Amino acid sequence: MTMIEAIRDAHVVAMERDGKVVVFGEDVGYFGGVFRCTQGLQEGFGKDRCFDSPINEAGIVGTAIGMATYGLRPCVEIQFADYVYPAYDQIVSEAARIRHRSAGDFTCPITIRMPTGGGIFGGQTHSQSPEALFTHVSGLKVVVPSNPYDAKGLLIAAIEDDNPVVFLEPKRLYNGPFDGHHDRPVTPWSKHPLGEVPAGHYTVPLGKAVVRREGSAVTVLAYGTMVYVAEAAAQESGIDAEVIDLRTLHPLDLDTIVASVKKTGRCVIVHEATLTSGFGAELAALVQEHCFYHLEAPIRRIAGWDTPYPHAQEWTYFPGPARLAAALVEVMES
C-alpha cells in the first residue's frame, strides 16, 4: 500500500468507528485532495462528513476548533504545509491553549494534516518543513510519519487523541521510500516491508520513536524522508550508524534517544527544514544536556540551508546522503 492509500485507509477506519470524525479542506471533498489522500470519503460517508472548504486556512482550522469544542473530531487538510501560516494564529493561540485556558472545560481534539518537505521541484511554496514552528508551541503534538504502516497507525492515533495534533506527511514519501538519490528510480512501497499495512484498526502510539537501523558507531536522529537518507548514508559511508526514526517530535521519546547516544557516544541530527532554530537545535540541546559525559564528538546538524527552498537548485538545498555521509565520517574522525 502506498502512503497515500494508508492515509486514506486511516481516514476510513477512523470515520467508520466514530461518527464524530469529519474531514474537510481545500479540494478534499468531491475530488479527494490534490494528493488524493481523501479520495472516496465523500462518496462513502456523505457530504457532511467530508467536504470541500473555501480557501481560507484560518477558517479551516478555526471552524475545526469550533466543531471540536462542540464534540466532533475534525481531521482537516492544509493543502501544503507552506500554506499553514494563515492558520498559525488559530493553531497557536487557540487550538493549543483551549484546554489549559479553560481548565479542561473545553477541549480541542483536532488533527491538522499537511504534506511537507521538498524534492518535487515545488519551489519555496511547496517544499517547506515547518515542524519547529509547532514544536515550540506547548499544547500541540507534532507527528511526522515515514512509511505507510506508521502513517496509518499514527493518523488513527492522532484522530483519536484528545489533543490538537499537527500531522506532517513527507510528500516525497507518498509513493516510495526516497533516500535522496533523485537520479535513481524510487522503489515503490509495494516492495518495502513497511508498505505492508494491515486492514482495519490499529494505532502506532504518539510519543514513541523507533530504531530503524541498529548500529554502534554514531546515532543519527531523523524523521520523515531523512530516515531513508540516513539509512543510505550509513550504508554508503560504511559507518555503523544507529538510525532513529523519531516519528513524534512532541512529545519526544527522549529515552530512546539518550539510550542510543550513550551507547554510541556520537550524534548527528538531520532534517530538511532550514538549519537555524530548526527542530535539530532542540535535539542537539537535549542530547548534549543528557549525554554530555558520553559524547566523544560535537553533535552535528545536517539540514536545509538558511535560505528559502530553491526550485532549480533543490538538490543543492536538500540534505542528501552525500552530505550526511560526509558528516558521519567527520564525526567519527573527531
Place this chain on the structure above:
Amino acid sequence: MTMIEAIRDAHVVAMERDGKVVVFGEDVGYFGGVFRCTQGLQEGFGKDRCFDSPINEAGIVGTAIGMATYGLRPCVEIQFADYVYPAYDQIVSEAARIRHRSAGDFTCPITIRMPTGGGIFGGQTHSQSPEALFTHVSGLKVVVPSNPYDAKGLLIAAIEDDNPVVFLEPKRLYNGPFDGHHDRPVTPWSKHPLGEVPAGHYTVPLGKAVVRREGSAVTVLAYGTMVYVAEAAAQESGIDAEVIDLRTLHPLDLDTIVASVKKTGRCVIVHEATLTSGFGAELAALVQEHCFYHLEAPIRRIAGWDTPYPHAQEWTYFPGPARLAAALVEVMES
C-alpha cells in the same frame, strides 16, 4: 530617558532624516500607542506619516510590505507580540522572501516593532516571547534591545536597514532595568548609565552582541529582560559569570559567544520564552558545536516552562534570578 522615550526619540530621528519613514499600527496615531512609544509623531509629522490602523495585523504588515516595495520605509507596531500570529504569513512567506524570490528586483525594508515578554500580570496573551518563531525564518533580522541606549540605536539601525527586521521590545524594561525581583521596587532608567541616551542620530549595529559583565567562571547568554536577571543571579550566587547581551538574535554574533565560552568553559542560556524549541536550543546547539572541546559541563537552559504564560502564577513561570543562580551553581559543580 526611559526605554519608551528612547524608542519615541528613535522614531523622531528616523522620520526627520528620511521622509520615507512612515509609522502606523493600532492606536499609534492620535493616541500614540498603548505604551505611548509613538506619542507626538502624528502631531509632529502629519496624519499621513503616522496614523491609526484597523485592527488587522496581517493588514498592517501586508500594507507595510506594499509600501516598502513602493519605496517607503514603514515602521509598524504590533500592539503586543502575542498578536503577531495573524501577520505571520505576511512576515514569513512575504517580507522575508521578497528579495530572494525576485533576485533583488523588489526589496522589503520594514521594521515590525512589538512589546514582548511578561511580568506585568498580562496573562497568556500579553506576555509571550515569540522570537524563536522568527529566528527560524531566513530573510528576517531579529532584534531584542535591553536598555534605552540600545533601543534607540538599534531601532534607528533597524529602520535604516534594507531587510525586514522584527524588533521585540521587552515591555518589562520600558520603565527600568527589571531583574526579576518583582517584590522590590524597580530602579528607573534615570538612575542607570544605559538610560543616558544621546540626542540626535546614532546607531547600534545589528548583529553585534556586547559583554555586560565580565567573568571567568561561566558564560551566561541572555537578551532583553534576562540580562538583568543574569546580572542579579551572578551577583547573588557569587559566581563570576560573564553575561553576554546578544542584542541581535539574527544575525547572531557567534564570535563573541564562542570567545567567551572558550574562556569560561561553561555556558548557561536564559530566556523567557517557553523552553522547547526556544532560541536557547539554537544557542546550545551552536555552542556545543563550536566549543565542544572547551566545555566542562553540559550547557544548561533556563527558560519559561512549556506551558502557556499563566496569569496569577507568572512568577512561577518567569525564569527569575533564583532559578538562574541555582543553575549557575549546578553548572559550576558539574
Place this chain on the structure above:
Amino acid sequence: MADTVPLRLNVPEPEVRPGGKPDFSRVSIPKAGSVDRPPVDVAPEAIRDMAWSIIRVMNRKGEAVGPWAGTLTPEETLSGLRDMMRVRAFDKRMLMAQRQGKTSFYMQCLGEEAIACAFRKAMSDGDMNFPTYRQQGLLIAGGYPMVDMMNQIFSNTKDPIKGRQLPVMYSSKAHGFFTISGNLATQFVQAVGWAMASAISRDTRIAAAWIGDGSTAESDFHAGLVFASTYKAPVVLNIVNNQWAISTFQGIARGGSGTFAARGHGFGIPSLRVDGNDYLAVHAVAKWAIERARSNLGPVLIEYVTYRAAAHSTSDDPSAYRPKEESDAWPLGDPVERLKNHLVAIGAWSPERHAQAEAEIDAEVLAAQKQAEANGTLHSGPKASPRDIFEDVYDVMPPNLRRQRQEAGF
C-alpha cells in the same frame, strides 16, 4: 498624466477630540417603531435597508411601539432590568476591587448592558456563545454565579480556570459561554464551526458569535462570514459597535461602508441594525435572528449601535482621546435608565422600587464578593496553585512537562 492632481491618503477622523464639543448629529436615529419586522424567512436582499437603519422599540415616553414590540411580558422585562442592574453593580464593584489591588485588571461594559443581557434571554439552553471580554451580561443574565466570576477575577483557589487566565476571561460550557480568548476575533469563526457541527450532527442548537466594531477588521471576521455564508451555518453573528476600539474610533475599522451591518451584504447574509441601548429592541431582534438560524435558514448578522461609556479597561484613560462629555451626549441614552422608564411608564415599576432593587442588588454583589474574597484575591489570602500550571496543557502530562514540574519543585 501631467495634469493629474497628486493623490492623497484619506485618514478618517472622529468628529471631535478632547477639547472639542461632542457632536452626534451625523448619527441619524429613526423613530422607535418605524422599522418593519419582516418574516423570519425573508430574502436577505429584501431587507437591505435595515443595515442602514436602526430598529428601536422604546420611544421617548418609554412606550414600547411598533412591530418589534411585545416579545416580553412585564415580568420578563423586569427580570431583564434586574439583570442589567446586576451587571452594572458587578462592574462597579470589580472596578473598585481592581483599584484596591485585589485583581490585576478589569473590563466594564458600562452602557452596553442591554445587549448581552437581552440576547441571552432570547437563547435556549444548549445554545453556545462565543463571546468577547465585554459580554459578562451573558453569564449574569444566564444565572451563572457571580461568585464564580469573582473567583476568576481574583485568581483565587476557587477560580474555575485556576488562575491561569487574565481576569474577566471566563469559561463555562455549562452556561453556553465559550472560553474567552485574548486574541481578538478568533472566536468569530469558531462559532461558525460550532454551528456547522450542530448542523452536521442534526442537532437543533445554534451558536452566537460576538465581536467588537474594531475587531471586525480582523481577518477571522472574514473567515467567519465566508464559512457561515457557504454552509448556511445556524449562527447569529453579533457586532457590538460601541463606537470605540481602545483609542480608535469606529470609522477606522468601518471605512466607507457607513455601517458594520453592511458587511453582511457582501455575503448574502441578512443584516439588521438595532439600538443596542434598547433592551426590548435587542431582545426582539435576537429572537428573530435565533428563530431564523434555528429554522435552518442560515446565519444572521446584527449590528448593535451603542457606546462604550467607560474606559476600554482599567489600563486605559479615554480622556486622552475623546471628550469626557461624549458619553453623556450619546443620543441613544442609557439602557438601564431607558428600561426603567419603560417599566415605570407601563406601571410595572416605580422609582422607589428601583432604588430598593438597587440596594438589594448591591447587597447581593457585596455578599458574593465577600464569599469570593474568602477564597483569596490576587495578592493576598489563599492562591491558585503554581503546580496547576503544568496541568491541562495536554490531557496526559508528557515527559517534558513532568521533568519541568519536578524542576520547578512541585
Place this chain on the structure above:
Amino acid sequence: MADTVPLRLNVPEPEVRPGGKPDFSRVSIPKAGSVDRPPVDVAPEAIRDMAWSIIRVMNRKGEAVGPWAGTLTPEETLSGLRDMMRVRAFDKRMLMAQRQGKTSFYMQCLGEEAIACAFRKAMSDGDMNFPTYRQQGLLIAGGYPMVDMMNQIFSNTKDPIKGRQLPVMYSSKAHGFFTISGNLATQFVQAVGWAMASAISRDTRIAAAWIGDGSTAESDFHAGLVFASTYKAPVVLNIVNNQWAISTFQGIARGGSGTFAARGHGFGIPSLRVDGNDYLAVHAVAKWAIERARSNLGPVLIEYVTYRAAAHSTSDDPSAYRPKEESDAWPLGDPVERLKNHLVAIGAWSPERHAQAEAEIDAEVLAAQKQAEANGTLHSGPKASPRDIFEDVYDVMPPNLRRQRQEAGF
C-alpha cells in the same frame, strides 16, 4: 424546542459533475450594451446593481455597442488581439515544453487572455500590478520580452530570478509586475499598501490587485478591502472569476452572495461586473476604474466573469471533477474568437490575416523559445547557479550563510 426540525449542513455543489451535461442556464447574461456607464465619480450606492449584472460591449454580430464601447481605436484593438494571440501561443508552447521535461510546471490562462491583456492597456507606465500566476497577459501586453519569461520558466542561466522560483512566478518592477507569490491572496493587501504609499508620496501612480474567485475566501482579501476602504487607496481590486479553484467550483468561495462583486458592497466600494471574455468591455471598465482611482476617488472592485478553459496547472486533470464539455458550453465564448470576429465585422481584419498573424506569432514564440533554450532548460544545458541560492536572502550575507555556503562547497 421539541418541534424544531433538525438542522442540516448546506454544502453547495456545482450543477454538473463528470458524466453530467453542462448547464449554464443559471448564468443570466445581459445583452451587450445594456448596462449604463456612470460618471467616474458616481456614488457606490448608486451603482449597486452593477454587481449583479455583466457589462458587455461586443454583441453576437461582433459589433461594439452601448455606452462602454469606443475606448479603443481599431489599431489598438488589433494590437489587443495580437497580445491575446501571443499569450495563447506562448501558453501552448510552454505547456508542450513542460510535457517535454524542459520545465517542472506550467500554468495556462486559456480562455482568460482578454482580462490581463486589456487591463494592461488601460494602465499607465509606473502603475504597479500585484498579480497572481494567471496574469501572464500583463507582461506580454506590456512588452516584457517573452524570452525572459521563458528563461524564468526554464530556470536557466538567464533566468531573471536565478532559478529560485517555481516557473511562471515572474517578477519585473520595470514592467509594473510584482514578484508573484505561491501563497494565495497575500498580494491583495500588499497592492493596497503600495497604493497607500503612492498617496502618501503625493504621487499619481495607482496599483492593481489581482485575485482568483477561490482566493477571495482568504483572509488577506478582507484585509485588502478594509485598508482600501478606510484610506481610500488608489487601487483597482480585480477578481478573476474563472468558475473554478482547482477542483472546487466558485460556489464554495462565494456562498450566498450571488456574485463576488457583491463583496465590495460591505465596504462602500463601487463594484462592477464585466464579461471577462470581452476584450473591449474589460478595457472600458478597467479604464473607468483606473481613472476613478487616479482621481483620488478611492478603490474600485471589478469581477471578471470568465471560465478556466484549461487544467488548473500541469499537475491537474480537470476531467476528474467537471465535464469535459463544460468549457465549450461556457456561454461567454472565447475571447480571441470574439475579438477577431469584431475586427472582421468592422472591416479591420480578415480570416486570412488572422491565419497569417497566427503563423507569425507562432514563429515569434518559437524563436524566443530557441533563444531561451540556448541558455539551458531545467534538466539540460547550462544551469542556474547553486551558489546563487545564498545570495539575496539579505542585502549583505550574514555569517551563518557565509559558513553554510562554504560548507556547501561554493
